[in-house]
Amino acid sequence: MDAAQQSAQVRDKAMRNTSVVGALVNIVLTVAKIIFGIIGQSHALIADGIHSLADVSTDVMVWFAAKYSNLPADKKHPYGHARIETAFTVALGIVLIITAVGIVLDSAQRLINPSTLLHPTPLVLWVAAFSIIANEWLYHYTMRVARKFKSSLLTANAWHHRSDAVSSIVVLIGVGGSLMGFPYLDALAALGVAFMIGKIGWDQSVSSVRELIDTGMEPKTAAALQRIIENVDGVRGVHMMRSRRMGGSYLVDVHIVVDGYLSVSEGHRIAEYVRLKLIDTHENISNALIHIDPEDDSLADLSAHLPLRREVLTDLAKVWVNDIDAFDINKATLHYLEGKVHVDLVLTCGLENTAELAERLEQNAAVLNYIGQVRVFKEKEGAA
Structure with missing residues (x-):
């Protein structure tokens, strides 16, 4: 038990x-x-x-x-x-x-x-x-x-x-x-x-x-909780906070904005810190659901129309067929920001000029109107 x-x-x-x-x-x-x-x-x-x-x-x-x-x-x-x-x-x-x-x-x-x-x-x-x-x-x-x-x-x-x-x-x-x-x-x-x-x-x-009927907590209490979240290191904004009472306690869900280039694990760590902070701060909060956003989507989701990873990589493989192989494309990190897909590539150590390659890749990807910035990084020697 x-x-x-x-x-x-x-x-x-x-x-x-x-x-x-x-x-x-x-x-x-x-x-x-x-x-x-x-x-x-x-x-x-x-x-x-x-x-x-x-x-x-x-x-x-x-x-x-x-x-x-x-x-x-x-x-x-x-x-x-x-x-x-x-x-x-x-x-x-x-x-x-x-x-x-x-x-x-x-x-x-x-x-x-x-x-x-x-x-x-x-x-x-x-x-x-x-x-x-x-x-x-x-x-x-x-x-x-x-x-x-x-x-x-x-x-x-x-x-x-x-x-x-x-x-x-x-x-x-x-x-x-x-x-x-x-x-x-x-x-x-x-x-x-x-x-x-x-x-x-x-x-x-x-x-x-x-x-x-899921009436939320008092506005003053909600505002105080929002200020607590905004003061957490790594949080850039707070929106869409909602709450509802369940028996003797509240359930809270809220969207927080973090740097769009953070790793998934760091974003998760910030979210978990916020969740525990809310529970520890207010005795009547039993649990909280924290949604991570790379940008404020309270008014509109600018990335809603963008394709998912498989389609993006298929399109990139076609326009970059003469520059890099499919294996390297599959290791790409995609960032969905400001209505564009920004691409980070970590390529093998044989490269001499990553900036020049990044510029060429970005120019070639211009035919895909949803692709934004392309960045290329050199893989360290001995890296797995």
């Missing part, structure tokens, strides 16, 4: 354990709030109990999402399964929005018909206080794990716990007001809880949908 698989297993276990703890606490809170809400005649506490029940459902979602989103990449999912977590987050947000709408409709009905308003008892205050403490603890516990494993789903769930704590504070205020002779405050508190639930659901759904 490699390090990536071990890391995924650890992440899976931590997320599932967190969801189990959250579910157990929220089951206790749901039962307590609904039962004591009925006994204590508090519509706000009952609504808060429904909120806790919604949190139980989200904990179950987290458990299933953790099980499947941390699976390793396969042939059908070459980028992994992280977006299963994102899809569950959208579903979680929708559940919360529906819950909020239901509470709003019920509270509005009670406000329109004062005879249906409940009259809370002091018992409700103790249940609300217990809920605040329990949910605030759950928030910090879940958020700690979310930050450690960079999980957007756990972050969303942590905020659900925090929203439940805040909603219990609203219940506390509303019930306190009702006990002081303002019966409408309990129903208004229920409305406040509903709006908080709805906002959390909306924010999480929108954020996750943006990820599913």
